[in-house]
Amino acid sequence: MSLRRSARIATLTDKNKQNESVEQPTVTPKRKVRSKKGVEDAIMTPARIPTEDISRSSKTVVYEGETDVIDVLVTPVETSINKGKSRESILPLIDVSINKGKSKEIFQHSDGSKSVLEPIDFSWLQKRKFGQSHDNDNDSYNNGTSLQLNNVNEEDDDSDDWEEVDLSEYQDQSDNVSESRPFPNKTIQLTFKMPKIQYKARGITKIERAIRQNIHKAHLLTLLAHGIIRNDWCNDEMTQAMAFSLIEYELQALFDKALVKIDVKHANLLTIALQDLSKWWKDYFIITKPGIRNREYHEFGEEGVEKFFENDEFSDCLPSIDEFRSSLRVGEGSRDTSAQLFVVALRSLGIPARLVCSLQAVSFRFAHKNKVAASRNRKEDNDSNNEISMNNNTNEEVQRTLGLGKYKLNANRKNSNGSKSKRDYVDNGYDDYNLLSNKDTRVGHSKKQRSISKKGRKQDGNLQKSDIPPIFWCEVYFAAYKKWICVDPVRALVNSPQAMEPASNVTDNIMAYVVAYEQDVTRRYATQWGARTRKLRVPVTKDGYDWWHETLVYFARPYESKQDNEEDAHLHKLEVSERMPTSIGAFNNHPLYALERHLKKFEIIYPRQPIIGRIRDEPIYPRRNVKQLHTAETWLREGRQVKIGEQPVKHVKSRIYTLSKRRAANMASLYDEEPPESGLYGEWQTEEYIPEPIMNGKIPKNSYGNVNMFKESMCPIGGVHIPINGIGKVAKKLGIAYGDAVVGFDFQARRCIPVVHGIVVAKESETMLLEAWHEHASIVEAKNNAKREKEVLARWRKFIIGVQIRMRLHNDYVKFDLSDMEEEESEFHHGESEGESELYHGDTDEEDNNNSIGVDNKGETNESIVDKVVINNNNDFSDYMDIESDIYEGKDDVNTEYDFMNEENEEVYREGGFINEDNDTYEVFLLE
DNA sequence: ATGCAGCAAACGTCTTTGCTATAG
DNA sequence: ACTATAGCTTTGACGTTTGCTGCA
The missing domain is CATH 3.90.260.10 (Transglutaminase-like)
Known part of the structure; x- marks a missing residue:
């Protein structure tokens, strides 16, 4: 029999593949699976399954503490992938969780070797596409001797990590369970020996x-x-x-x-x-x-x-x-x-x-x-x-x-x-x-x-x-x-x-x-x-x-006496004249003394004089001679550039932080190239960055086509930095030469993204550009306002039509059919309102003001049964609060439609919303 | 018993310029 | 045809600090 799994079982050493097809007990007939030979020997590498995912998932994982039994329920899961971009596929999944939330587990194998078991990354799995047809269906059903673990793309070239798993050994045992359907309940029991590993007590958090x-x-x-x-x-x-x-x-x-x-x-x-x-x-x-x-x-x-x-x-x-x-x-x-x-x-x-x-x-x-x-x-x-x-x-x-x-x-x-x-x-x-x-x-x-x-x-x-x-x-x-x-x-x-x-x-x-x-x-x-x-x-x-200093300031005398100053000076002198430590360790981060061995990666002792003492033959330098170093790029970031002719005073192995650098490094390692080093410079080797001048209206740019503007002082001579995003378009339209101003970098997902803030243009075009920008901005604003207004009015229209329909339905079918409700309703309607007149609000044109929205019924819809609906935001609704609270408490079943009289004896129709007491507004639910 | 140096683990800093597919 | 933009990629390495351990 065979087992269809979508677990990644990868190997650390054995790269030999055994392509054996497997019977598919679940929905999909068979999958090609790569894993290592023998379940017992399997080393599962993919890591990082979030434990929450496991616990939340419908799949069953049973971990029985000391009994070392893991029950794995294999469930076919339908998954749609990539928002319809790709074919839907059906994906059986196995959840394996061991040891309750520990992110990394070490397993001891029968041969005594240890390996790290990393749970399956389901999100990763779900993204894998499964082929719907399988060439070897028959084979797999017939021989049923191996377990094929997932990989769907058989042509995939990244299959190095994948190995066939020979499950014959395992299968022999499980065959006894059921002949025809080896896993009737789709449950697999995997038994591992518990690692005898003592985890060190966690340190101080x-x-x-x-x-x-x-x-x-x-x-x-x-x-x-x-x-x-x-x-x-x-x-x-x-x-x-x-x-x-x-x-x-x-x-x-x-x-x-x-x-x-x-x-x-x-x-x-x-x-x-x-x-x-x-x-x-x-x-x-x-x-x-x-x-x-x-x-x-x-x-x-x-x-x-x-x-x-x-x-x-x-x-x-x-x-x-x-x-x-x-x-x-x-x-x-x-x-x-x-x-x-x-x-x-x-x-x-x-x-x-x-x-x-x-x-x-x-x-x-x-x-x-x-x-x-x-x-x-x-x-x-x-x-x-x-x-x-x-x-x-x-x-x-x-x-x-x-x-x-x-x-x-x-x-x-x-x-x-x-x-x-x-x-x-x-x-x-x-x-x-x-x-x-x-x-x-x-x-x-x-x-x-x-x-x-x-x-x-x-x-x-x-x-x-x-x-x-x-x-x-x-x-x-x-x-x-x-x-x-x-x-x-x-x-x-x-x-x-x-x-x-x-x-x-x-x-x-x-x-x-x-x-x-x-x-x-x-x-x-x-x-x-x-x-x-x-x-x-x-x-x-x-x-x-x-x-501590801040605390003492709070308690200190509000004035400073002469004695205090004298004392401060004296105490400082004491600090400076403190005797040297006698142990190597005490020199680490000492405020006055420094040893070369404690230098940090980006530090150097410069100058290497004076040597103010020795401890075990190691020279002791004053701490003030410990200087911070930076790469040329970092100095540029600070608005400084390395002087011409200066050589790095220290070389360090450069670290790889971004994917692009990692790729480059990987390529380099293929050719056995040395890992790159970066040279470091001290501040004394640098000078203030001197920006290039604008020549013939041409903006000097870096190799990426931008202008470095980490500091305002880096602005090209004769140019000006206009820190407005989007102004580049205007400049382009006007044909003004400009360069995007890079002011810093964002780092996310191991990628460095330059932060562009505005542009740099020649000074003489600044005024013209800004004028054009203001014009442009006002046009855009007007456009946006018009658009917004249109949207708002459309929503109101929809709302009001909805209200009208609702009222008509109410009047036609509720009011006249259910006579017993009429009485109750009429209380809310203040005795008024029969049929259409209920919503009719006579000649109120003159009442319209900024706080009211009046919509004339121009016969656009036959649903209309009212001429005008007034929503007034400025009225004090407190008079109605009792009624409102009745509604909230559900005392009134028909809590959707009311009209009320305001102080001017003016009907205000309110429906499908509620009064916000906090800011005295009436909030409307637009019913779609 | 004490002090020190080295070790191990945890914490926290440093990083420094895309690509592709799709909608409009 | 061209442009703009959303979505995807992959889920870090290592220096520094600090407690622990063993040795002199």
Whole structure:
């Protein structure tokens, strides 16, 4: 038996053909089919069948998952091809779909070889013509040993891809099913072994990346807002007063002294004062919590966040400024609060101090899978060992969360010696208002008031002396240096910006955005700005949109101070003087340095001096020497031309983008020609395109008979570009020499199509041409208007005649025959209307205006039963809305014909349309 | 354990001047 | 006979980025 298929079964290797005819079980007697020998060995190549097509089609495809059975129902399909251009043909089709929508499947054959199975392209199939008569009908019916797959055009020369399929093997089995009709139900069952191929987990999609980036941005904004609020609190007079009263007089005096004069000597004094103040602060303020920490993405959405917020120990939650003040009063809180209150203290002393925060937004980058897994495992381990080593776990967890690195928390938290002295200073009953009025007595106050101990006060020596970089710290402006100097009160560090940057392997403190309210000062602290830090921030998009910059502008001061300018200059200097990266990879896309190995295809280093360093013997060049190259054509596109005598500085293999080029390349490869290369030029080798002049009224054209007008500057000298499409015809008519102006290219279906916009003519003919154009345009417009008017009137005429016919039918057959309807109708007709008079609208000629269309019945049709129909667009139909809505709701069965009275007691006939309430128009359905 | 280089996969950019049949 | 126009063609290649892996 045989099977008629229109599947393309092509081969990868075996090109031998076996032309065996086959019996046709379906409508068409037999087809010639090409495929590879043996179904089992068949390798199906044609690809790209859209899976939707398969699912929508009537043909049946059964895929039974692990059972590896594919049922294929062969259905004869009648197809008309090419809109009647070609003969109709009948086309049996097979749908083969495997693995639910995967576009490409790999099949393992019995011999172990793998091949790609590509489903059948039905649209392609349907376009193939099938011959209606077949020479070998008898043969095919008789021997029935081979399966012939489609190809209809037996004479077709492109048959190389097609092979006969010997189905004898397969047929032996299926013969048992039915002798006379081998496939009574036209179902074929093909059995394949499922490929044992592990598909790699898909990588990160664009959407996932966008989601993460948005989460990152949202988180940044909340952190930014958090800092703004805390900074506002730092400006609170009351809190400042409280802080001021706490500071010992000696310290205050020291600051007063340092601020007397602006010079280096006094600056040194200020440094000392700051150091002393931080030492004092370190003693006064006890850190009980670490404050904000960076969290990994996977920790969100799990129990991590809730745990984080439930456990007060890890959060830095101060609901209002009251808690902020009380934290100052009590002298304990998170490390963040400590830094913030220190800013309060500085500002209370009149020191210009900025609150600095390294925003810890959850990263939008994707953690390495093993890292995530490791961290999860660690967590699980902890959970499972909970009972056994509760203490250790707590410590570990706390340690991890706090980001304390190698610092071990003291399991036996005792109130260490360090806090003893402080207890003396704590005063729960501190009176704010009292303080305000008694600033002079503040020293006494503070000393005295710190004598009360506070029970339950926790203090951890490790938290106090931890030397890990902070999240919050501050900056003090040194007028003498014209610089902002960083101060970390917790570690009593002054002017050690490098100590603020956490190690790159720390995960819970990532320095990417350092904001000094309100300035981005990241570059002061990030030592590897170009190589590392930059990549942690929301990237600037291709079109130059810098989200972070735009956001900060929104929050920034409306004015720019001199300090800001100085700072910008300083930060820029820092960026420029950043130390070189130490790894090869870090040079890739580095803003300052470049290696030759990272050059892109259209880039070159020019000039190759200076070499500013070496890494593993590779010279390091400044990034500014990396120059973009283009082909001569591309430069022309930019309105530039290569200078005479310049040679390409680089050659690259040219890529083939268009069909014509592909054909040319294929031809060339036949002759073993080398693939073409294109020469690249740098901008320094080019000059502004110099257009050719118009000589003797002749427009200079390119080899395609056009004028290149990629830029307006490319217009031929003495010529003018008239960017009006269609003006070429006019020029031609007038006999004016012109050239089509090519302004660019469109690319579709792998074809390049020049975009012509207007023409180029000699300047002297411009006026004449434009006049002719206007004339031409007005003629065309008038023609079009006349045409349109004619069409409109024709439609109205048709409509009105239709209405008249309908009315007459109604009156003749409905009204008089169905007496019970009459009553009902008459309601709508306002009691008027009997027979023809219903539509008759007396002498209304004078009522016609622009808003009405009156059509006189000139007896052109015998159907006419009315003289005039008025459609008025300007009336307020709201009065009729009730009736209209009745119609819409189907309360009225005869909802096609009504006439109404408008305000002028004028009948308005409306039928077959509806009122558009939105724009108060009456829309008409023209009944064909 | 850490950092680096190379690998693999996904994403995104680059492309740079027809032909034929039919209707009017 | 000539001109204008619709429809058809074939469904990309490869450079760059980025996460992953293995090695030193």
